[in-house]
Amino acid sequence: MSLTKKQQDQIDYQLENHKHSRYEVDIVLAEGQILEKFIVLPDVLRPDKLIASFLSSWLFYNNGLYQDKTVIDMGCGSGIQGIVCGIYGAKKVIFSDIATEPIDNTKENIKNYKLETKTEVYQGDLFENIKEKADLIIFNHPFWPINPTEQKVSISILGGVEVIHNFFDSVGNYLNQGGIIIMPYFHLAGEENDPGIQAPKHGLGVEVAFRAEVSKTLHTGLMSIYKIKK
Template sequence: MNWLEISIHTSNEAVEAIANILHESGASGVVIEDPAELTKERENRFGEIVELNPADFPEEGVIIKAYLPVNSFIGETVASLKQEITDLVNFGIDIGKNNVTTTEVKEEDWATAWKQYYHPVKISDRFTIVPTWENYKRITSEELIIELDPGMAFGTGTHPTTVMCIQALERTVREDDTVVDVGTGSGVLSIASALVGAHKVIALDLDEVAVESAKENVQINQVNHIVDVRQGDLLHGIKGKADVVVANILADVIVGFTDDAATVVKQGGYFITSGIIQQKKFEVKDALESAGFEIVETLVMEDWIAFIARRL
């Protein structure tokens, strides 16, 4: 299948209305290129945005992009879109330049086009995540490199929730530790655990595709002798004790298995939890403390929370 990229150069005022028109026409999402992103201040020096190219943004106004499947009536769809956008002026909305362009994209090109936005990212004092297709040389001998291919969108390792987990693992994992990574996804947290000295890592995910993606990334990083990737539902079936359990998943899921984590984590060991929105902070904190954990550190990045909790 081929896809039609529709690009609309408009104003900030019209963004929401045009995005709604695109959604109603069948676009599952939109890309907004706003030059304000170039000067936006970031709260943390680590994060998923490394460097933005001014050439990718308009000098004024905003560009909205969406993708629609090319079919027999795509011409009529585009004509209708243009008319609906033009008609927004009747509602007192400034539509700016209202320059609409279209480009046909082959699916095989689209499937790999996102890679141009994914480059090496330094996410902590020690770790840098490097996509497998990039050439990268260590800046210092102490720098730890994770080569990653996110595969079927299981994460590039640079989302704030993942970054905080890796920073927490750096602080808690000791040589010869056993680590359990719940909801491993691309395997990035398991790989990080192995690189900071864990003796054994069990990586768990319920999704079969995620398991295969994690196995490939573990192999790429040459830690397959340390990391055991398995299909599993949370901590069900895990026998023995772990020095560290890490879970970068939804807050509601974390709350539901804190008691199980308490049975797996050794006394004095750590339970690292992330993926927690501000509104769920105290709910997760209460669940951890009720299960016998002590919060020793709270990490905050953008709108996300992570806890480092010690088993009492």
């Protein structure tokens, strides 16, 4: 896969801006709805700087999708998406990530927001260690179609071209009847990891739930949030 200069510059820019130390940030989901002192550890995707933050707001506004239901937050990173679901009505949230730092970060935020009794956290490749089905599965997947570099955090944004297909191959086994998959996308990353283009190849139905030109510190351009069904 060869990238355009604009794509490579964007990747370099994102990686350069992920050399952060541990920090705490207030994440504004909506007016008066703030996740105070949200923890972000080194080598974890910064949810306040990317379209992850639009997804967390969207999940806040669309809490009917997970009210009293079970959610899987796949590739949980800091835990932002599942934490929002846990706070705003989910019955249970299961978090999964392949890397150690996101698992530690998610556990800290679970404690921070007192969600211990309704959450489980598993480290593994996609659904490797998940034994249960969910009504809503969220995956803010690595968008860029090249392999990770030696910089640890790169696994958060550089997914190669296999992660999305492995996810779509197995996700059906973890979805309750009528269940929904939610995936965001930053379109500058191209078509290979665009769920709107790739999900139908796995027999899944896709609709655009949200699409807009956005401007967030590290992501400026067209983004979508897709609603995907079996």
